[in-house]
Amino acid sequence: MHIYESKDFYLSSFLLSAGCNLIDTPVNRGITTFMFEEDEVLDKQIKEFYSLKASVEPTKYANAIKTLKSILHASKANSNSEDNRYVSQHRRTR
Secondary structure, three states: OOEEEEOOHHHHHHHHHOOOOEEEOOEEOOEEOEEEEOOHHHHHHHHHHHOOOOOOOHHHHHHHHHHHHHHHHHHHHHOOOHHHHHHHHHHHOO
């Protein structure tokens, strides 16, 4: 299985709303990567998105944005990175 990786939030929202299979959302240094199963449909959707020829049902797109935002916020809340602990401690000292 081939995997397509994207850091583009709105492309990833579009792909999700178009029915592409989101496999994982790893976070590295606070940046989320959206990983999709790569196939011919995904490749076609990406080309259409960047050529401004893509269309999607607005409600599906809005729901995909909400879903990915939930994923981002959950991963941020669950993060135990050094940076987040520093910021948390720094804020408490004020």
